[in-house]
Amino acid sequence: MDTHLPGERTPSYSVTTPLDTDYYALFEDISDRDRDAWHRARAVVDEVADELLTAWETAEYPHERVLESLGRHDVMSDGVDHEGITRLSPLAAGLVVMELSRGDGSLGTIQAVQGGLALRTLALYGSDEQKDQWLDKLDRGEVPGSFALTEPDHGSDSTGLETRAASDGSEWVLHGAKKWIGNGASGGITFVWARIDDDTDPDHGKVGCFLVPQDAPGYVGEVIEGKASLRAIHQARIALDGVRIPLDARLPGAHSFADTSRVLYATRSGVAWSALGHATACYEAALQYAGERIQFGKPLAGFQLVQEKLTRMLSQLTTMQLYCRRIADLEARGALRPTQASLAKYTCTRTARDIARDARDMLGGNGILLENRVIQHLVDIEAIHTYEGTESVQALLIGRDITGIGAFV
Numbered sequence: 515m516d517t518h519l520p521g522e523r524t525p526s527y528s529v530t531t532p533l534d535t536d537y538y539a540l541f542e543d544i545s546d547r548d549r550d551a552w553h554r555a556r557a558v559v560d561e562v563a564d565e566l567l568t569a570w571e572t573a574e575y576p577h578e579r580v581l582e583s584l585g586r587h588d589v590m591s592d593g594v595d596h597e598g599i600t601r602l603s604p605l606a607a608g609l610v611v612m613e614l615s616r617g618d619g620s621l622g623t624i625q626a627v628q629g630g631l632a633l634r635t636l637a638l639y640g641s642d643e644q645k646d647q648w649l650d651k652l653d654r655g656e657v658p659g660s661f662a663l664t665e666p667d668h669g670s671d672s673t674g675l676e677t678r679a680a681s682d683g684s685e686w687v688l689h690g691a692k693k694w695i696g697n698g699a700s701g702g703i704t705f706v707w708a709r710i711d712d713d714t715d716p717d718h719g720k721v722g723c724f725l726v727p728q729d730a731p732g733y734v735g736e737v738i739e740g741k742a743s744l745r746a747i748h749q750a751r752i753a754l755d756g757v758r759i760p761l762d763a764r765l766p767g768a769h770s771f772a773d774t775s776r777v778l779y780a781t782r783s784g785v786a787w788s789a790l791g792h793a794t795a796c797y798e799a800a801l802q803y804a805g806e807r808i809q810f811g812k813p814l815a816g817f818q819l820v821q822e823k824l825t826r827m828l829s830q831l832t833t834m835q836l837y838c839r840r841i842a843d844l845e846a847r848g849a850l851r852p853t854q855a856s857l858a859k860y861t862c863t864r865t866a867r868d869i870a871r872d873a874r875d876m877l878g879g880n881g882i883l884l885e886n887r888v889i890q891h892l893v894d895i896e897a898i899h900t901y902e903g904t905e906s907v908q909a910l911l912i913g914r915d916i917t918g919i920g921a922f923v
Contacts, residue, residue, distance in 0.1 A: 524806065524807075524808070526885070527802070527803055527806050527807065527880060527886065528802065528806065529798075529799040529803045529877075529886050529887075529888075530795075530799065530886070530887055531802065532556070532616065532798065533798045533801070533802075535797060535798060535801075535828070535831065536835070537828060537831075538832055538835065538836070540835050540836065540839045541609070541839070544605060545603075547603070547606065548603055548605050548606040548609060551589060551602055551606040551607075551609060551610055552606070552610065552613055554587040554589050555587070555609070555610040555613035555614050556617075557587050558584055558589060558614065558621070559613060559614060559616070559618065559621065561583050562576075562579060562580050562583050562618075562621065563617040563618045565579065566580070566618045566620055566746045567618065567746075567885075567890070569620070569745075569746040570620060570745045570884070571884060573739070573741065573746075574746070575700070575746060575747055575748040576746075577624070577658055577697070577700050577747075577748075580621065580624055580655075581624070581628060581655030581656075581658060582655050582656075583655075584624070584625055584629075584655050585653065585656065586654075586655075588600050589610045589614075589625065590625060590628060590633065590652070590653050590654070591607075591629055591633065591653060592607050592610075592611070592625065592626070592629035592633070592634065592780075592781070592784060593606075594629065594633055594637045595637075596645075596649065598649070598650065599633075599637070599649070603842075603846060604783070604841075604842040604843075604845035604850075605839070605843070605846065607784070607787075608783065608784070608787040608838055608841075608842050609787070610625070611625065611626065611787040611788050611791065612787045612788070612794070612838070613791060614788075614791065615787070615788040615789075615790075615792050615795075615898075616791035616792070616794050616795045617791075618746065618890075619743075619744055619788075619792060619890065619894030619895070619897070619898070620744050620745065620746035620747040620894070621746075622788045623744050623747050623788075623898070624696070624697075624747050626696075626781060626784055626785075627659070627660060627661065627696035627747070628652060628655065628658065628659050628697065629652075629653075630780065631659075631660075631661035631696075631705075631777060631781060632652055632660055632661050632697070632703075633649070633652045633653060633659060634777050634780060634781070635661060635705045635723060635765070635768075635777055636648060636649055636652065636659075636725075636765070637649065638767060638768075638776065638777065639723055639766070639767030639773060640725070640765050640766075640767065641762065641765070641766050643762070644762075648703060648725070657702045657703060658697040658700035658701065659697060659702055659703055659704075659705070660695050660696055660698045660700070660702065660703070660704045660750075661695070661696075661704075661705050662695045662698060662704050662706045662707060662752060663675070663707045663774060664692060664693055664694050664695070665677065665690065665691055665692055666691055666692075666693045666751070673771055675707065675708070676690060676709070677689065677690025677692065677706065677707070677709065677754060678708055678709050678711045679706075679708040679709065679710055679711060679722060679724060679764075680711040680712060681712045681714075681715070682758075684760065684761055685759060685760060685761065686724060686758070686759050686760075686761060686763060687758055688706060688708055688726065688732075688756075688757040688758075688759070689755065689756060689757075690708060690754045691751070691752065691754065692750075692751070692752040692754070693738075693751050693752070694738070694749045694750075694901070695750045696747055696748070696749050696750075697747075697748075698728075698735045698748075698752050699728070699735030699736060699737050699752075700728070700735075700748065701728055701729070703725055703726065703727055703728065704725075704726045704728055704733075704735075704752070705723050705724070705725060705726075705765070706723065706724045706726050706754065707721055707722070707723050707724075707774055708721065708722060708723075708724060709722075710722050717769050720770050720771075721768075721769075721770055721771050721773075722765070722768050722769065723764070723765040723768035723773070723774075724759060724763050724764050724765065725759075725763045725764075725765060726754075726757060726759055726763065727759075730757050730759060731757070731758070732756045732757040732758070733752070733753075734752065734753040734755070735750040735751075735752050736751045736752075736753075737749075737750055738750060738751055742893055743893045743894050743896045744894050744897045775852075778902060778903070779852040779855055782852070782902050782903065783841050783845065783850070783855045783858060783859070785859045785862075785863065785898050785901070785902045786834075786837060786838055786841065786855070786858035786859045786861075786862040786863070787838050787862075788898050789834065789859075789862035789863045789865070789866040789895065789898055789899075790831075790834045790835060790862055790866070792866050792870065792891045792894065792898070793830070793831055793834055793862075793865065793866040793869040793870065794831060795887060795888075795891050796827075796866075796869050796870045796872075796873035796874075796888050796891050796892070797824075797827045797831050797869055797873065799877070799886060799887065800824065800827065800872065800873040800876045800877065803877050803880070803886075804820050804824060807880075814876070820876065823872055823876060826872070827869050827873070830868060830869055831865075831869060833861075833865065834865055834866070837857075837861055837862060838858065838862070841855060841858045851915075852911070853911055853912050856903070856908045856911045856912050857908070857912055859902065859908055860905060860908040860909065860912065863898055863899040863905070864899070864905065866895050866898075866899075867892075867895055867896075867899060870888065870891050870895055873892075874888050874892055910922055
């Protein structure tokens with residue numbers, strides 16, 4: 515007996531099943547070790563994606579549950595090379611980010627903040643004592659970690675950083691403000707980038723990095739409300755009002771903006787892979803919907819305009835896959851240049867926006883329902899399109915490289 519009323523034979527659609535789209539077989543030849551990392555990332559998605567969808571709608575951040583899952587499945591490290599941490603190859607690291615972002619954009623960003631930024635900063639620049647105390651805890655997701663560079667008045671212009679670190683006897687004293695800091699109000703630790711204000715220090719006027727517990731007096735992290743993107747991870751506005759930390763809280767390996775850039779260049783490739791994950795989810799949702807949705811007596815997939823749109827989306831998606839696979843291969847050879855990562859980020863986030871818009875259009879009214887996830891991916895892509903350097907900043911970096919002329923000012 516048909517339990518549906520006339521006009522509602524299909525009350526819902528199944529469009530979130532991963533199809534592993536790979537039209538050019540770019541990922542067929544990956545190693546078993548890399549494929550295992552990919553599968554571990556999918557296990558995380560299976561565990562927490564539904565919870566994060568609910569959290570996205572309510573703008574909550576279940577960080578303890580999510581970080582524990584990322585740590586338990588050993589996909590936090592983002593290619594960080596350090597003794598005691600499972601090293602992911604550049605390809606495996608990319609596939610992990612892709613898969614996490616395919617499942618949920620906030621999930622991909624959580625891993626990028628914890629592993630790509632905080633863990634990488636500590637591994638590259640921390641002292642042995644700092645690493646002994648915190649590295650494993652960050653890698654296992656036991657303590658939230660954050661990376662505090664951006665300031666309310668200095669986003670793309672990060673070299674204008676105003677936060678100061680002055681020495682006072684046996685302590686550093688931090689004064690300044692930060693904004694858009696993932697995990698910055700989650701009760702963990704923050705790697706604060708600040709300008710050294712000490713005439714006796716060789717790095718006076720340059721930028722250093724400091725490990726700051728978030729319960730330190732004078733540290734105030736306030737969750738930024740009203741976000742319409744990446745709603746299941748909290749970013750914070752941070753006030754550092756006379757925060758006192760011991761002298762050994764400074765990371766001894768960080769001495770300049772070049773050290774900051776080394777972290778950001780490494781994560782820029784990850785943003786390209788994240789965009790690929792979002793785009794994959796949107797294309798596959800559109801493809802599945804086209805096969806299930808009946809209009810004018812036949813599936814949408816039977817209409818010429820729909821097939822043309824799906825073909826265009828596949829072409830764009832394959833372009834993104836080619837970019838990402840190539841930068842992973844270059845990085846594995848030690849041959850990836852920063853501007854090549856910038857071009858991948860520039861291209862992939864722009865292209866992901868196009869694919870997400872087409873997918874939302876193809877799903878019609880159902881495209882704005884969270885249960886189908888396309889609208890969530892569409893608005894989450896807006897955040898990754900901006901962070902790790904806006905489209906304009908990437909264009910200036912690439913433009914300087916190809917012309918030899920700097921056009922930032």
